Amino acid sequence: MAGFTANFLVYAVVAIFAENAIFSRALGLDRALALVDDMGNMVTFGALTTISVTITSVFTYLVSFPLQNFQNAYAWRPFIFILCMVGVYFVISVVLGRIKWAPIARRLQKIRPHLHLAMFNSAVLGALLLSSSQSYSLLQTMGFCLGSGLGFTVATVYVAEGQRKIQNRSVPRSFKGLPVTLLYIAILSLCIYGFTGYQLSF
Amino acid sequence: MNKSSPVYGRFSQSRDVLLAMVPLWVMAVLMYGPRPLLLCAVAVLSAWLFDAFCAKLRQEPFDFHDISSWVSAAIMTMFMPASAPYWMAVVGSFVAVVIAKNAFGGYGNNIFNPAAVSVAFLSLFWPTVLYRYPQPFTQVPLILGDDLVLTTSPLESLKVGGMPFLEKIELIVGNYAGPLCGVSVVVVLSSAVLLLVRKRISWQLPVSFLCAVSAVAYFFPRIHTTRLDSLFIEVFSGSIVFCALFLVGDPVTAPKKNISKLIYGALFGVVTMLFRYYGAYPMGACFAAIAVNAVAAFIDRKVTLAQGRYYQTRV
Amino acid sequence: MKKLLRKMRARKERVRQYIGARQDKLDRFSGLFSKHPVLMQGLAIAPAIVATQSLKAAWILSVGFFLIVLPTVLLVSWLCKKLDEVYRTIVSALLAAVLFVPVSILLTQFFPFISTNVGLYLPILIVDSLILTKCDLYIELGIRGGRFLDMLCTGLGFTLLICLLGALRELLAYGTLWGKNTGFPPVSEAVAMPFFGFFVIGLAAAGFRYCNNSFRHWINKKEEE
Numbered sequence: 121m122a123g124f125t126a127n128f129l130v131y132a133v134v135a136i137f138a139e140n141a142i143f144s145r146a147l148g149l150d151r152a153l154a155l156v157d158d159m160g161n162m163v164t165f166g167a168l169t170t171i172s173v174t175i176t177s178v179f180t181y182l183v184s185f186p187l188q189n190f191q192n193a194y195a196w197r198p199f200i201f202i203l204c205m206v207g208v209y210f211v212i213s214v215v216l217g218r219i220k221w222a223p224i225a226r227r228l229q230k231i232r233p234h235l236h237l238a239m240f241n242s243a244v245l246g247a248l249l250l251s252s253s254q255s256y257s258l259l260q261t262m263g264f265c266l267g268s269g270l271g272f273t274v275a276t277v278y279v280a281e282g283q284r285k286i287q288n289r290s291v292p293r294s295f296k297g298l299p300v301t302l303l304y305i306a307i308l309s310l311c312i313y314g315f316t317g318y319q320l321s322f
Numbered sequence: 323m324n325k326s327s328p329v330y331g332r333f334s335q336s337r338d339v340l341l342a343m344v345p346l347w348v349m350a351v352l353m354y355g356p357r358p359l360l361l362c363a364v365a366v367l368s369a370w371l372f373d374a375f376c377a378k379l380r381q382e383p384f385d386f387h388d389i390s391s392w393v394s395a396a397i398m399t400m401f402m403p404a405s406a407p408y409w410m411a412v413v414g415s416f417v418a419v420v421i422a423k424n425a426f427g428g429y430g431n432n433i434f435n436p437a438a439v440s441v442a443f444l445s446l447f448w449p450t451v452l453y454r455y456p457q458p459f460t461q462v463p464l465i466l467g468d469d470l471v472l473t474t475s476p477l478e479s480l481k482v483g484g485m486p487f488l489e490k491i492e493l494i495v496g497n498y499a500g501p502l503c504g505v506s507v508v509v510v511l512s513s514a515v516l517l518l519v520r521k522r523i524s525w526q527l528p529v530s531f532l533c534a535v536s537a538v539a540y541f542f543p544r545i546h547t548t549r550l551d552s553l554f555i556e557v558f559s560g561s562i563v564f565c566a567l568f569l570v571g572d573p574v575t576a577p578k579k580n581i582s583k584l585i586y587g588a589l590f591g592v593v594t595m596l597f598r599y600y601g602a603y604p605m606g607a608c609f610a611a612i613a614v615n616a617v618a619a620f621i622d623r624k625v626t627l628a629q630g631r632y633y634q635t636r637v
Numbered sequence: 638m639k640k641l642l643r644k645m646r647a648r649k650e651r652v653r654q655y656i657g658a659r660q661d662k663l664d665r666f667s668g669l670f671s672k673h674p675v676l677m678q679g680l681a682i683a684p685a686i687v688a689t690q691s692l693k694a695a696w697i698l699s700v701g702f703f704l705i706v707l708p709t710v711l712l713v714s715w716l717c718k719k720l721d722e723v724y725r726t727i728v729s730a731l732l733a734a735v736l737f738v739p740v741s742i743l744l745t746q747f748f749p750f751i752s753t754n755v756g757l758y759l760p761i762l763i764v765d766s767l768i769l770t771k772c773d774l775y776i777e778l779g780i781r782g783g784r785f786l787d788m789l790c791t792g793l794g795f796t797l798l799i800c801l802l803g804a805l806r807e808l809l810a811y812g813t814l815w816g817k818n819t820g821f822p823p824v825s826e827a828v829a830m831p832f833f834g835f836f837v838i839g840l841a842a843a844g845f846r847y848c849n850n851s852f853r854h855w856i857n858k859k860e861e862e
Contacts, residue, residue, distance in 0.1 A: 146683040146831055150766040153679045194752050195741035198760040199734040236697045236723040238441075240730045242683055249757040268686045270738055278616060285619055286627065289431035291423070292380050292843075294850065299843035303425050306835030307434050307612055310442050312830050314609035317602020421836070425843070437778040446832070 128263040131256070135267025138316045141243045142275035143309040147268075148243025153301065159320060163281050164231055166273025168238035170266060172208065174246050176239075177265035179204040184252045201248050202240075209239045243272045261300045324436040329385045332429055336389045336574070338520045342513040343396055346564075348349035349496070349505040354404035355461040358502050362399045365411035369395035369419045376424035390429045397437035397568050401561065401608065402444075402461045405470055435575050437568075438611035445603050453478065453604055455499035475500040476559040477604035486544055486559060493558040501605075503564035510563045514523045515522065523571030526583035531570045533563055534591025542600050556595070565594070575615045576587040577622040581629075585621050590614045595622040657856045665783055668790030671853075675798055675838065678828035678847040680767035681706075681725050688758035692815050695803025697748055699796035701759045704740045707788050709733040709768055714775040714784060726769060733763040766792075802837060 141147040148169065155162050180201050187193045187200070213235060216228050238244075247268035251261040282304045291300050324330065350358040351585050377384035398414045399406075399520050404556035418436035421512055426432045444452050454472035456462050462470065476486030476498055486496050496505040503510075517523045536553050543552030555565070570576070597606025656663065664671075674680040681702070689695050713729045720728065737760060744759075745751050751759070773790070775784050809811055810828040812821045827833060 144831060146686040146834070147761070149682050149686070150680055153682070153732035154766065172707040173842055176656050191740055192738075192745075195738045196814070197739055197762055199731075202730050202763065206731065209727070232412060236726045240726050240764050242764050245764050246683075246757050249760055253752070272480045280622055282616060283329050285433050286426065289427040291427045291431070294843045294847040298677075299839045299846065300425060302839030302842060303421060304433065306832055306839055307422065307439055307821070310439070310446065311609050311612040311833055313446055313830060314442055314597065314603060314606075314612075419842075425839075446830070447827045 124259055127257075128259045129222045131260045132218065132267035133262035135246050136271035136274060137262045139266050140275055140312055141247065141272040142279070143305065143312045144316070145246065146305075147246035148241055148272050149236060149305075151241055152272075152279055153298065155276070161183070162276040165184065166240055166269070168231060168235055169201055169241055169243055169272055170269025170319070172205075172235075172241075173210065173265045173269045174262060175212065175232075176201075176205050176208045177248060177251060177310050178258070179208060180248045180252060181256075181258050181261045187252075188255075197249065197252060198245065201245060201252075204214075204237070205239055205244065209236065212239075223246070243268065253305040272321070275302075275308075278308060282308075325385065327385070327416065329388045331420045331500050332390045333387050334633045335522060336393045338522045339393050339568070340389070340396060342516040342522075342567075343400070345512050346400065346505055347623065348507050350404065350502045351460045353496070353505065354456065354502075355463075357462045357464055358404050359397070359409065360464060361402065361404070361406060361411050362395045362517075363625045364397055364408045365395035365399045366392045367504040370536050372416055372419040376420060376428075380424075381426075388429070389422070391415075391419050394423065394436040394440070395533075395561070398440045398600060400564065400631070401437070401441045401501050401567075401605070402452065403472070405454070405456050405472060406451065407466070410444060410448065413447075414444050417443045421598060428546060430574055434520060434615045435569055435572050436508060438608040438615070441605075441608040442612060446604070447607070455501065457499050458497050475504070475604060476555070476597070480545060480555065480598075481604050483545060485547060485629045486555065488559075490518065490554060492554065498559070500559070501561055503561045504559075506530045507558060507563055509568065517571065523567065523573065523578070524580070524583055526580055528566035528574055528588045530567045531591045532557065532562070532588030533589040533596075535595055538592060538595040542595075542599075555626050556598075560605065561607060563595075565611075569607055569611050575611075575618060577618045577625075579622055579625050582618075582625045586614065586618055589617075589621075650821050653856060653858070657754055659695060660856065665786055666790045668787055668792075669794045669797075671789070671849055673794045673798070673845065674767055674791050676842040677849070678770070680770055681762070681795055682838065683761055683765075684755075685795075685802065686757040686838055687831045688755050689799050689802040690810065690829040691807040691813075692756065692800060692803040693748065693862045694754045694758075695796075695799040697744055697751060697755050698759060698762070699792070700744060701737075701740060701755075702764055702795055703792050704743075705733055706762055706765065706768060707792055708736060710775075710788055711772045711784060713768070717772070718776050722773070725772060729768050729772060730764055733768065737763055761768055798841070802824060802834075802841075806833070806837075831848045 139145070142149055142152060151165070152162070155165055158200075183200050183204060184197075190196065213232070216232055216235070219228060227259055230277055247265045251264045256264060279301065283301065284299055286304065295303070329332075347359060347362065370375055370389075373388065373391040374384045374386075395411075395415050395418065398418055399411060402410065403415075413527065418440035422436035422439035423429065423432045426528050441452075453474065454471055455475055456472055476488060476493070477500075479486045486498070492498055494507050495508070496509075498504065518525060536557060539553045539556035540549045543549055543554070547555075570587055577583055590610055594606045594610040597609045599602070601609060603609070668674065674677060675682055675685045684698050687696055709729055709732050712732060713725060717725045717728055741759065743749070747752060771788065798849050808819065808821050809824045810826050812819060812823040815825060
């Protein structure tokens with residue numbers, strides 16, 4: 121039991137820090153840049169992404185088996201994974217719609233419009249494809265995908281914190297907006313690579 | 323310089339920091355010859371020119387009394403070996419001044435310490451050049467040849483779990499192959515006295531940083547030796563004491579409140595040791611600076627909030 | 638010499654007036670300039686940052702863009718006008734994933750090591766926010782005629798940027814171009830790492846905006862005066 125938990129946690133922690141979705145692989149960056157002005161929205165979006173990718177990883181792990189020895193696995197895997205994501209999206213949507221308890225239902229009303237963007241996101245598809253191509257076990261896949269989602273959330277919070285600071289400063293006109301945010305992420309990415317020191321597989 | 327000038331504040335701050343570094347440069351010249359000074363001059367001149375160029379791009383007048391870029395260049399050069407090539411100093415100055423400082427709005431607006439960003443950048447690009455050092459008390463020629471013997475620092479031995487073959491006294495006087503800032507601790511502490519007397523850094527920052535580093539080295543040693551020896555070796559090998567003053571103590575990137583400074587310094591120390599223990603490179607402080615600079619304002623905000631709630635409950 | 642300078646200034650002024658009078662026609666090609674997908678809008682940014690390690694990878698991504706993203710955007714904005722945003726997202730992802738299958742098989746014939754060259758950054762184009770952003774733009778603004786030209790320019794803008802980046806990074810990191818040794822001394826393998834991609838795209842975006850703003854300012858100069 122301890123071994124299983126350790127296995128799960130190790131892959132989760134590695135995915136949060138050393139193989140961070142945004143800082144190491146730029147996955148989900150376009151969505152993060154679109155939401156960068158609102159910290160609350162970013163945390164919600166990150167939480168939704170984490171839930172989506174973790175639940176979908178179970179199904180993608182199961183469907184990866186027939187694909188392993190298939191010649192054109194690289195071509196078919198994304199299509200089959202998108203089908204899994206569609207299925208899981210509808211299930212999560214129905215479950216969230218059935219929750220009637222007032223405090224949570226009110227929050228869910230605000231969250232539901234973002235669920236489709238959180239599900240159909242390069243951070244989700246990227247994590248699923250990575251865990252499948254590395255041939256992880258089920259626990260490792262779930263741990264990696266959970267860590268990927270949490271790492272995405274942590275990274276978006278860091279970026280939002282940076283935006284808060286950047287907005288109060290006299291950034292040159294040509295650097296305002298996207299360029300300075302990218303440079304901010306670049307410097308944080310430098311830090312992550314100072315930890316790992318190697319080029320990650322993709 | 324005229325005290326009423328708008329750049330007087332940063333001029334006096336930079337002047338005092340540079341004066342504090344003079345003993346370190348004297349030691350570096352004694353240990354390696356005039357090359358470190360020339361390396362610093364190249365870095366400082368290129369940083370100044372890049373600063374002037376950025377001011378021109380922003381269509382603002384550049385005051386040549388603005389020597390804040392000299393500080394970043396000097397600190398960056400201190401992390402290099404005496405045998406570092408001159409082009410590396412120019413590249414480092416570009417990253418520090420243009421990317422880490424001017425892209426974010428210039429002096430006072432930079433989120434990350436420019437020297438830390440440039441050293442981190444150079445570490446990733448040219449680790450074999452940055453982490454190979456000449457032996458102390460060897461005259462490093464101004465134009466490098468192939469005959470210069472370069473070795474790794476004690477931090478590299480610690481990284482692989484070994485003990486550096488050095489006496490304690492050698493670590494204290496800086497008699498080991500290491501970066502230019504790895505000089506005698508007594509010399510570095512003299513810089514500390516000047517900075518604290520002139521009130522250019524807050525004592526909370528270096529003290530909390532050194533306490534955190536010592537605590538991690540004492541309670542979680544990475545080498546098979548006594549805890550005290552581990553503490554001694556970790557604190558005195560490398561650039562920890564220099565970082566405590568010049569990286570951690572940077573007033574632009576550090577938080578503003580006293581309690582925040584204590585938390586920030588301690589966090590800086592813990593993250594530095596994490597990078598030293600588990601990171602890919604022997605020197606962890608520059609990478610830790612990036613990670614911790616990003617949360618300085620967050621720490622300030624939370625401390626202000628907590629203090630506000632505390633005073634409300636008391637009332 | 639003075640005559641030559643006067644002639645050049647007069648020619649420059651004629652060019653400025655010519656372009657200024659045809660600004661709306663120039664806006665049709667905005668995908669290459671003021672609405673560049675990566676440098677101005679921050680779309681399709683992940684492949685541009687990470688996967689432009691070589692010219693080959695950049696070329697594969699460009700072909701993927703034209704054969705997967707372009708048809709998806711055009712078809713979804715034409716057929717799914719009345720659909721809710723949620724269902725439009727799902728349909729676009731499914732359609733792009735379906736198009737990905739033959740395109741990927743075709744590309745594998747020419748580039749057998751495609752998964753090493755581009756890895757997951759070709760499949761990532763399926764769920765890229767560029768598809769939804771462009772579809773929403775075309776549907777909300779009711780654009781019909783200029784869609785194909787706009788997407789073509791967007792694709793060209795994306796291709797030019799990533800091919801240039803790919804060539805530069807491959808040359809600086811490995812000293813090769815398209816896998817062939819050029820004799821150029823490599824600077825450092827760190828150029829191929831993602832953090833360098835962030836730096837380069839950030840600086841390129843700033844430079845591009847500066848050029849764009851200067852150009853607009855130059856075109857509209859006399860009108861303001």
